[in-house]
Amino acid sequence: MGWSHSSEKATPQCKGEGPSLMISDMLTSEWGQLQHGDKCVSQFAALHEIMLTAGKNQDGYFSALDLLKHVEHSINIFEDKTNGFTTGLFMFDNAPSHQKQAPDALSAWKMPKRPHQNWTHHKDGPHMWNSTFNSQSQEFYYCDDHPTMPGWFKGMETIFREWNLWPATGLNAQCEGFKCFYFHWPFLYANQSAHFISAYVQGLTGGKAAWANHQYHGHHTLPPSMILKVKEALRKD
Incomplete structure (x- = not known):
């Protein structure tokens, strides 16, 4: 450099x-x-x-x-x-x-529409902190002494209703037909194919190439160090 x-x-x-x-x-x-x-x-x-x-x-x-x-x-x-x-x-x-956020940061990602007993943004994670609307704090979880849902997540509908923002016609949790094309699958296939081609060019075949690709998930070509690891493993066997 x-x-x-x-x-x-x-x-x-x-x-x-x-x-x-x-x-x-x-x-x-x-x-x-x-x-x-x-x-x-x-x-x-x-x-x-x-x-x-x-x-x-x-x-x-x-x-x-x-x-x-x-x-x-x-x-x-x-x-x-x-x-x-x-x-x-x-x-x-x-x-x-x-881009990492705090474990209890606010996030609408996969937030349920209805009340949920155990929902947190991260599995087994902490409750999200309170939100603020018009300079007023709002809790997203019911209090621990709630008669029917102690500590439950309120759900998006209840959160909206508490501010009188829920329309009479209701709202969907997400847009209808909200389906994205899984564009990453072709890229994964291309990357894996490039790995196998690189392995074949460097003298590996069949199971040897598969083992090397299982161990290495980096760039499109297998580094020489990975080829050496394969050969060393074969010698030990």
Whole structure:
């Protein structure tokens, strides 16, 4: 990795096997790297230039919890640098680890229309926190001493009715015919086919290729390290 002039053209290079270099840092338009004195974000012990072999069957991934620790450390550095007199705006891309919500965050995803005894947004998760409408708080769950539904989720209809927003004609929980095309199935098939083609090209056949594809779910081609794992496993057998 290096710097090049904007007029230079990039030459495509084959992706090689090896650890993925993961660097977690905060950059600012005015100061460059976010730092204050001898404190800088990349010196955060748990996140300093993380190097790992990313993957489900490898070293895992940089998680949302890691990101939260990083942001907390970044805010502390920002507060020290500005003496608490400046408001900072931290911006992130839409990577999955940046989209995680609190376990009890509000969400209408798969919310039932009717009251439900055990419904939570996440299986065995906590109750969602209260919502706010017209500056007034609203609980989504009945109180624990409710005579017939203690602690139950109220359901969307009841939530609307409590604000007199439920129309006389009623509402569907979702639009009629709301069926999306499962576009990911063709992509999964294409990706798996590419894996098998890569395995065949590198000398694997039949069950060997199937075993390698079961172990590796990354890019379209099997890395040389995976081929070596297959051959080592066969030698042990």
